[in-house]
Amino acid sequence: NTSFDRNKHPHRRYNPLLNEWILVSPQRANRPWQGQREKTAADDRPAYDPDCYLCSGNIRANGARNPDYKGTYVFNNDFGALLNEEVDFSEGHSGFFTLLPERGINRVVCFSEDHSLTLPEMSVEQIKNVVDAWQAQFIELAALDHINYIQIFENKGSIMGCSNPHPHGQIWAQSSVPAMVQKTQDQLKSYFEKNKRTLLEDYIEQEITAGERMVTENENFAALVPFWASWPYETMIISKQQRENIAAFSEDEKESLAAILKDLTTIYDNLFETSFPYSAGIHQSPTDGKQHPEWHFHMHFYPPLLRSAEVKKFMVGYEMLAEPQRDITPEQSAAILRNLPRIHYKKK
Amino acid sequence: NTSFDRNKHPHRRYNPLLNEWILVSPQRANRPWQGQREKTAADDRPAYDPDCYLCSGNIRANGARNPDYKGTYVFNNDFGALLNEEVDFSEGHSGFFTLLPERGINRVVCFSEDHSLTLPEMSVEQIKNVVDAWQAQFIELAALDHINYIQIFENKGSIMGCSNPHPHGQIWAQSSVPAMVQKTQDQLKSYFEKNKRTLLEDYIEQEITAGERMVTENENFAALVPFWASWPYETMIISKQQRENIAAFSEDEKESLAAILKDLTTIYDNLFETSFPYSAGIHQSPTDGKQHPEWHFHMHFYPPLLRSAEVKKFMVGYEMLAEPQRDITPEQSAAILRNLPRIHYKKK
Ligand SMILES: O=P(O)(O)O[C@H]1O[C@H](CO)[C@@H](O)[C@H](O)[C@H]1O
Numbered sequence A, B: 001n002t003s004f005d006r007n008k009h010p011h012r013r014y015n016p017l018l019n020e021w022i023l024v025s026p027q028r029a030n031r032p033w034q035g036q037r038e039k040t041a042a043d044d045r046p047a048y049d050p051d052c053y054l055c056s057g058n059i060r061a062n063g064a065r066n067p068d069y070k071g072t073y074v075f076n077n078d079f080g081a082l083l084n085e086e087v088d089f090s091e092g093h094s095g096f097f098t099l100l101p102e103r104g105i106n107r108v109v110c111f112s113e114d115h116s117l118t119l120p121e122m123s124v125e126q127i128k129n130v131v132d133a134w135q136a137q138f139i140e141l142a143a144l145d146h147i148n149y150i151q152i153f154e155n156k157g158s159i160m161g162c163s164n165p166h167p168h169g170q171i172w173a174q175s176s177v178p179a180m181v182q183k184t185q186d187q188l189k190s191y192f193e194k195n196k197r198t199l200l201e202d203y204i205e206q207e208i209t210a211g212e213r214m215v216t217e218n219e220n221f222a223a224l225v226p227f228w229a230s231w232p233y234e235t236m237i238i239s240k241q242q243r244e245n246i247a248a249f250s251e252d253e254k255e256s257l258a259a260i261l262k263d264l265t266t267i268y269d270n271l272f273e274t275s276f277p278y279s280a281g282i283h284q285s286p287t288d289g290k291q292h293p294e295w296h297f298h299m300h301f302y303p304p305l306l307r308s309a310e311v312k313k314f315m316v317g318y319e320m321l322a323e324p325q326r327d328i329t330p331e332q333s334a335a336i337l338r339n340l341p342r343i344h345y346k347k348k
């Protein structure tokens, strides 16, 4: 028998944040691709678009008018998935037909008044304003009794279901802890109870020592391809110090977070010299009024592209029914990302 | 306060097959869509395409030539995600860097020599041949010592990562039970231990009584929108009798399965009068040599379309980070599907 080589042989890796396995098929990167190609994003947007419902001073779909904002601007989503109204509920749990009402608030966070920008094209200072807005929103929403979890995220690119290229993200604040966050919380909690340190405190230390999955780092944050990443260029930003949530960050830390966001998204854009699509979001402690020493701030980036600006990884069939599957290894992806220039390709 | 109404108010539903919750936002179906539109599939394929590597007698990417087959044809995937070779492994588990080699076999199942067909356009007899091939493959692969689970599935449509429109599916047979199947198994097992009946035996009975999520049924199978469906038009085919796996089906049952597959996929095509894309696959007992009285044959259909042939549901951002989310309710989807004609729109 040949000896196992993780760069050649199919294997499964364990994800301790979700208590799940993924399948890695390093040998499969060679298969020819004759399938669907994605449209790439038009890259010549004006700084102001009269038809954009997120631009300063424009009218939104529900008739409201945006103020003449500069920098960030936050408003309640006109077509939110949650409603804040309280409803009376008497049905109760019942076997196969179990449901529970869910209350919450959906907000949109415009990152800049400039329609033409994206995070990597903004200055660290401008990105710091976005981080400030996230922190302020988190603090405001966390103070509401009926809000127990706050999901901050960005869908970037039309391939990620983003229907407007104006730089913006979303916040969904709700009464329950959502399914995936609950799983991570269970994992973090049992690790903390056993080890008296957070899982990510230990993980980040071991990753910095190993080096091979690191993408970039600064004083307060590290960005890496997790050992168990399932998307081809999936990464995670982790705070080097244990912080339960974004409210705990100092001015310095917020600036560091802005700096690593700029670095990582610039690297992403440089990979295929395209405005790199992804869904990204912060995982942090629930706002249920309890102490959460097991929690450790991190931000996931799930980008769909695999081979080029036009060829994405399809998480379908086997992946939907059985288990996430990836082709190139996390170590190969990290090496590719790590070696890319830190200057945005448009500025070369 | 208003009283809760599941057709108006956001709520969460519980999925007992995965032990997970999903978010339902019935009020959100009204939001305007300005995002990406999908290309629809060209619908005028020839019965034979000289450039198709799945057509009878043609040469594949690796140089092998297909026989002049009629009906179904099965071969080993030339670029499989698994390798059947046994490797020596000594690394062992280790904390955050836990991995294990995975062995397996990937096969492609051509449904017909006719390049122009899809399941709904095939006769019940022709579909029965596909079911026969699935059963024969299952029996053959299950007999191998190192194969402990067999995932039979189809990715249909380029939007689902299918790179060749020739009617075909795949089989991934492997040494481990994949993550999602393992979860379902755990759920089925604890239900069976408690109730001495399979979870799906009880569920299907209650759904037939309720009626409101039923799509179609025949003597041996029912197709319905599960109470906890997360894709807009997600459905599940369930055998009315408890069967651990496809090997247990009689000729009659296989014909019934073929008939309900034709019905359901015809209904799907008629929804938007387009060749309806989906990933579909069978969940059944592992082939680990143990008894599995808790298992109950079912087949999931995960179709991406939401509003039309061009507008799909994006499972991104919130859904990737927090929890699956749907707009129209399962009851609304089931009513729409149930009321569609059973004759394929192309034959009208
Ligand atoms: O094997 P195919 O059809 O080339 O590939 C397709 O199905 C596979 C199994 O669901 C996925 O892993 C691939 O991402 C997808 O493109």
Ligand SMILES: O=P(O)(O)O[C@H]1O[C@H](CO)[C@@H](O)[C@H](O)[C@H]1O
Pocket: A155, A160, A161, A162, A163, B313, B314, B315, B316, B317, B318, B319, B325
């Ligand atoms: O809210 P948007 O940007 O209109 O919609 C997008 O993001 C949401 C949250 O991830 C998803 O539920 C939608 O499917 C997607 O199209």
